[in-house]
Amino acid sequence: MPELVSSLPVLLLWAAIGYLAGSVPFGIVFARLFGLGDLRAIGSGNIGATNVLRTGNKLAAALTLIFDAGKAGMVVLIARLLVADDAAQLAGLMAFFGHCLPVWLRFQGGKGVATFIGLMLALWWPAGIAVCLTWLAVAAVTRYSSLSALVAAVLSPVWMAVTGYPQGVALGVALAALIIWRHGENIARLRAGTESKIGKKS
16 A cells, blocks of 8 residues: 555545546447447446447547546546645545446446556556556457456556555555456356457447
8 A cells, every 4th residue: 555645635635536537437428429329228238448349439439448548547647746646546546436336327337447447557557558468468369358357457466566566556456356346247247158259249
């Protein structure tokens, strides 16, 4: 864990900022802008980039990925610049919660993978790059987005440790546990052999 140097009011402020930034559902925003309909009624019903890709619109999916990652990355970078590492980690964690449990969608959000990646890249880019490469390697072999995310998340504390950011290991463990929780249905489908592969249209 990072050294706690910020006051409680400051930490609470950045927790709120992180949550509100993370709760913006960019998948739904871009699906509507591109005329793709209600994303929650398409494919898996998830609001993330993988489900946007199932519509066949690669540009909308790419924009969703970039903005979902960026909303976490920005709050981490700004909190670190203006306050300290403790506020940055908390803001990033709450951005992840905001994406998964957005108040605007009655706390029915996404799986948080892109938000997790953006958080990792902004918090400690060597570990973030390792997470991205892990995701890409597993995806290239298996074509399963969910399995790629699970493996990348589980290994994230390891990448934090071996790339020289031990104060981020606890956050990595927490995020890995949350991503496993959010992928419960995917894990069941993977075990049953019914999980959809990357690029498959709904």
